[in-house]
Amino acid sequence: MSQSVKHRSIRSLIKPKTMRPTVFWRLTEDIPKSLSTVLMVTSIALPLILWWLVTTLGNIEPTFLPSPADVLEAFGRLWSTRELLKDTVASLWRVGVGFLFAALLSIPVGVLMGSFPSIRALLEPLFGLMRYMPAPAFIPLLILYLGIGEEPKIMLIFIGVFFFNSLMVMDTVKFVPKDLIEATYMLGGTRWEALTQVILPHVLPGIIDSCRINLAAAWQLVIVSELIAANEGLGRRISVAGRFLRTDEIFVGLIVIGVIGLTFDLLFQYLLRVSCRWASQKR
Amino acid sequence: MFLEIHNLNKHFATKEGALVVLKDINMAIERGEFICAVGASGSGKSTLLRQIAGLDTPTTGEVRIDGKRVASPGSDRGMVFQHYTLYPWMNVQENTEFGLKLQGVPKKERREQASYYLNVVGLTKFARALPKELSGGMKQRVAIARALASEPDILLMDEPFGALDIHTKESMHEFMLDLWQRTNLTIFMITHDVEEAVFLSNRIYALGARPGTVRKEMVINLPNRSHTVKRHSIFHDYRDELMELLRRHGQEAVAAVA
Numbered sequence: 001m002s003q004s005v006k007h008r009s010i011r012s013l014i015k016p017k018t019m020r021p022t023v024f025w026r027l028t029e030d031i032p033k034s035l036s037t038v039l040m041v042t043s044i045a046l047p048l049i050l051w052w053l054v055t056t057l058g059n060i061e062p063t064f065l066p067s068p069a070d071v072l073e074a075f076g077r078l079w080s081t082r083e084l085l086k087d088t089v090a091s092l093w094r095v096g097v098g099f100l101f102a103a104l105l106s107i108p109v110g111v112l113m114g115s116f117p118s119i120r121a122l123l124e125p126l127f128g129l130m131r132y133m134p135a136p137a138f139i140p141l142l143i144l145y146l147g148i149g150e151e152p153k154i155m156l157i158f159i160g161v162f163f164f165n166s167l168m169v170m171d172t173v174k175f176v177p178k179d180l181i182e183a184t185y186m187l188g189g190t191r192w193e194a195l196t197q198v199i200l201p202h203v204l205p206g207i208i209d210s211c212r213i214n215l216a217a218a219w220q221l222v223i224v225s226e227l228i229a230a231n232e233g234l235g236r237r238i239s240v241a242g243r244f245l246r247t248d249e250i251f252v253g254l255i256v257i258g259v260i261g262l263t264f265d266l267l268f269q270y271l272l273r274v275s276c277r278w279a280s281q282k283r
Numbered sequence: 284m285f286l287e288i289h290n291l292n293k294h295f296a297t298k299e300g301a302l303v304v305l306k307d308i309n310m311a312i313e314r315g316e317f318i319c320a321v322g323a324s325g326s327g328k329s330t331l332l333r334q335i336a337g338l339d340t341p342t343t344g345e346v347r348i349d350g351k352r353v354a355s356p357g358s359d360r361g362m363v364f365q366h367y368t369l370y371p372w373m374n375v376q377e378n379t380e381f382g383l384k385l386q387g388v389p390k391k392e393r394r395e396q397a398s399y400y401l402n403v404v405g406l407t408k409f410a411r412a413l414p415k416e417l418s419g420g421m422k423q424r425v426a427i428a429r430a431l432a433s434e435p436d437i438l439l440m441d442e443p444f445g446a447l448d449i450h451t452k453e454s455m456h457e458f459m460l461d462l463w464q465r466t467n468l469t470i471f472m473i474t475h476d477v478e479e480a481v482f483l484s485n486r487i488y489a490l491g492a493r494p495g496t497v498r499k500e501m502v503i504n505l506p507n508r509s510h511t512v513k514r515h516s517i518f519h520d521y522r523d524e525l526m527e528l529l530r531r532h533g534q535e536a537v538a539a540v541a
């Protein structure tokens with residue numbers, strides 16, 4: 001075939017390389033459980049300790065940076081008056097309703113867009129455009145159309161989640177191997193059966209994951225929506241605290257928001273693990 | 284004639300213009316034949332099988348099964364794909380049953396049928412395992428069991444034993460021959476393993492590459508179908524003839540590309 005091509009060795013140019021063993025710098029492999037635990041504790045404990053050190057040693061104005069103890073105290077205060085609970089429930093309710101509607105609509109729309117090039121061609125340009133319009137930029141319009149009650153806040157979350165989630169769900173359908181769908185046809189399956197019994201279960205883990213990511217976006221938007229006009233809510237709590245220079249209460253609000261968000265995230269991860277054992281990386 | 288392929292041509296549109304992958308393919312296969320199509324990589328074997336399966340339509344020409352023109356995929360043709368096509372969220376048993384489920388077979392019957400074929404391919408013990416817990420060869424055997432469970436008229440297989448070790452391969456060969464002799468199943472199998480083709484089939488189509496054409500049709504008449512026949516001189520003659528044919532056309536194809 002290629003007998004005529006002369007080959008000159010370039011061995012002198014080749015530098016032999018081998019890998020040195022490592023624990024910390026392992027690339028995508030698992031690290032020992034103990035090391036992983038230590039690192040994870042450090043991740044939270046180190047900033048806390050730094051915060052505590054700076055506020056106790058630094059002689060800093062508490063209205064500028066309150067100490068951990070101040071924040072804990074403010075938390076107790078807001079908790080005992082039940083204000084914190086009311087705020088949390090109000091924010092959770094808005095996120096819950098807005099996100100639920102957005103998810104319930106975007107999942108089928110996304111699956112249809114991913115499965116049918118026709119529906120995709122019909123919707124993708126519009127959705128692609130809408131996605132790049134930041135949801136908070138719709139606030140003036142939402143106030144104009146829906147007033148300042150709960151509706152514009154829920155609608156804001158809906159807008160912020162629906163388009164993103166549709167497009168992300170659509171993308172997960174791309175990863176369904178074509179062979180798998182064709183195998184279904186060869187087994188006598190109809191297009192509908194391929195959609196509901198093959199594509200849907202195959203993209204379920206992807207859907208759960210994209211919902212998890214977009215819930216984080218919804219959680220951010222509820223805070224934004226409450227900065228404008230609200231009687232209660234965690235975002236509202238923060239903006240009021242800011243007005244009265246209650247920096248400790250700002251911290252309480254931020255930490256509660258973060259902890260709730262993280263809890264949701266972990267819940268979704270758990271849901272993914274138990275519902276889609278087949279999709280997990282580990283055997 | 285059970286399976287007929289008439290003047291089939293298949294072109295693909297590419298950036299460099301139309302790519303002729305299959306050219307003037309004609310085949311005629313009786314019910315109950317075991318046919319192997321051999322050819323080099325890229326000679327259009329998978330493409331040909333897809334036309335028979337109805338997963339793709341020929342540019343010109345047609346495929347007929349039982350006199351009816353093939354226009355779409357269907358469960359009258361069992362298919363074993365070149366790549367693994369098990370449903371990753373179903374265990375082995377559920378995978379094997381899935382076709383029967385789609386075809387409306389009641390639960391009890393499809394359970395028994397699937398169990399039977401899982402036993403046949405030697406995977407009864409793995410009925411509850413997920414595909415990711417199986418080796419490549421085991422996955423392929425599940426795919427074969429799944430195709431057979433629907434009791435198709437014709438079994439289409441795209442290099443089904445390519446990933447198997449020699450011993451598993453031999454036992455699969457025995458199994459295929461036994462199945463073929465017991466039933467009236469028509470088998471159309473693609474392979475690039477010349478010995479496999481000679482050992483299994485009663486007729487071989489040797490395909491030339493670029494574009495894929497039928498270079499030769501070879502009827503195989505072996506004295507018997509046991510493993511000892513592989514030491515028989517008739518077996519060697521068939522094999523050498525086929526090897527020589529493919530080698531010659533391989534060189535031509537390379538020369539044509541250069």
Ligand SMILES: Nc1ncnc2c1ncn2[C@@H]1O[C@H](COP(=O)(O)OP(=O)(O)OP(=O)(O)O)[C@@H](O)[C@H]1O
Nearest residue numbers: 295296302304323324325326327328329330331475
């Ligand atoms: N959808 C497609 N679009 C364009 N070209 C294609 C398409 N499908 C196949 N081809 C081309 O057709 C030729 C034959 O492909 P095919 O997969 O049928 O080969 P094959 O004989 O099955 O090879 P192998 O033994 O490696 O599986 C290749 O050159 C491939 O690039």
Ligand SMILES: [Mg+2]
Nearest residue numbers: 328329365441
């Ligand atoms: Mg192929």
